[in-house]
Amino acid sequence: MPNLVPPSLDHLRIFLAVVEEGSFGGAARRLGRAVSVISYAIAQIELQLDLTLFEREGSRRPSLTEKGRALLAEVHAISEDFDALLSKVRSLRQGLEAELSLVVDVMLPGHVLAPLLRDFQVRFPRVPLRLHVEALGAVPSLLLEERATLAIAGPDLPGLAELETEVIGAIEMVPVAAPTHPLAQQARIRPGDMRSHLQLVLTDRSPLTRNRDFAVMSQRTWRLADLGAKHALLREGIGWGAMPRDAITADLASGALIELALPEPFATNYPLVAMWRRDGRPGPAALWVLDELRERLTPQP
Incomplete structure (x- = not known):
């Protein structure tokens, strides 16, 4: 049995393009490559993996072999994981947080928080969220312990010199x-x-x-x-x-x-107070959450 050689990401994406387009010619048009390049890439993958991925005889449209179908899900996963990696790198280069840790007071209405987090997921799909729901002094405590980036707390607690505060609703x-x-x-x-x-x-x-x-x-x-x-x-x-x-x-x-x-x-009235550490200004995702909460907690006329 020959030694296996890992195929390149480019060749794996060519494999997916052939599957999705149904032909070498369709994959060539989609990727802007020559048909010979597509054919060579598939031949290389089959050689490196020592597997036949497509049935080519008797039809002008290549069809996946049983072994080709067995590998399809894993190839999709590799391509998607690499796309996620590139998206994460672009976000970090733009200053976006690697993770947003948010702690909110238990009094914050669910009908405000849930739609906000739904919209957050759409706007920042690559920013993992860690959500804590606490009461009273336990909310700013997570900021002081550096376990949260942004807090939405209850009644303002005096004497917390390490924190910036802003009343955003009640x-x-x-x-x-x-x-x-x-x-x-x-x-x-x-x-x-x-x-x-x-x-x-x-x-x-x-x-x-x-x-x-x-x-x-x-x-x-x-x-x-x-x-x-x-x-x-x-x-x-x-x-x-x-x-x-x-x-x-x-x-x-x-x-x-x-x-x-x-x-x-x-x-x-139970005031809601946004808090963050003075030595750690919130990043773009946290600032978006803060802006949205200001608006959504403002009484509508």
């Missing part, structure tokens, strides 16, 4: 409870009533927000690190608490949750 928060909860059944909630009822509060494990409370009004609290769990417990009537209006629109419409008319001041 989420409306709504105090709610299940219809079976005592607060939801009161015709009028009096000042101080909510303090004796269990409040479900979103929290996280970050030292940046340790011992800090956001819109806590009750003497009794359960602290949850997951917004989905908080939502489920609210629907069960276990306590009352604030949720993003976008996340509970269907619950309010169906009556599964009731908006509470609290008599005391309640922070209804």
Whole structure:
């Protein structure tokens, strides 16, 4: 058995062109080569691999042999991988990030984030994305630990000199409870009533927000690190608490949750703040995400 010689990428692409065009002449026209060059390239591949790839006898149109068909998928993969490599090199030469690591606050609406990432994939098909969804201080913590490039955080945390910040929007928060909860059944909630009822509060494990409370009004609290769990417990009537209006629109419409008319001041706006490290300016892909979020979080007239 002769030693195998790896065929050139050019010859492999000629092989694909013959398969796709159905003839040596068609491949020659597509590639701008002479038919003799196409024929020579196929002969060289067959010699190097010690395989017959095309049946040529009895027909003017070459057809793949069984062994040729068996190799077709691998040849396609080699060609596509090389195209991906060249695209990646061009992107890097243009300053595009090798990867975008994005961390977003759990309050960022899914109906904003999902279409944005769909459009990101179309615009930057060769930029891998690493997405983290965190709460409160855990969002900027990933920037400080250099595990993220761009962050969309919640309420601005003072004293983070390493980070640049920009308010790009806000989420409306709504105090709610299940219809079976005592607060939801009161015709009028009096000042101080909510303090004796269990409040479900979103929290996280970050030292940046340790011992800090956001819109806590009750003497009794359960602290949850997951917004989905908080939502489920609210629907069960276990306590009352604030949720993003976008996340509970269907619950309010169906009556599964009731908006509470609290008599005391309640922070209804949850700011969304873009953050990035001062020593690492965002690249083109991150800046595109930032521009799109500014626009998509701006209330439409």
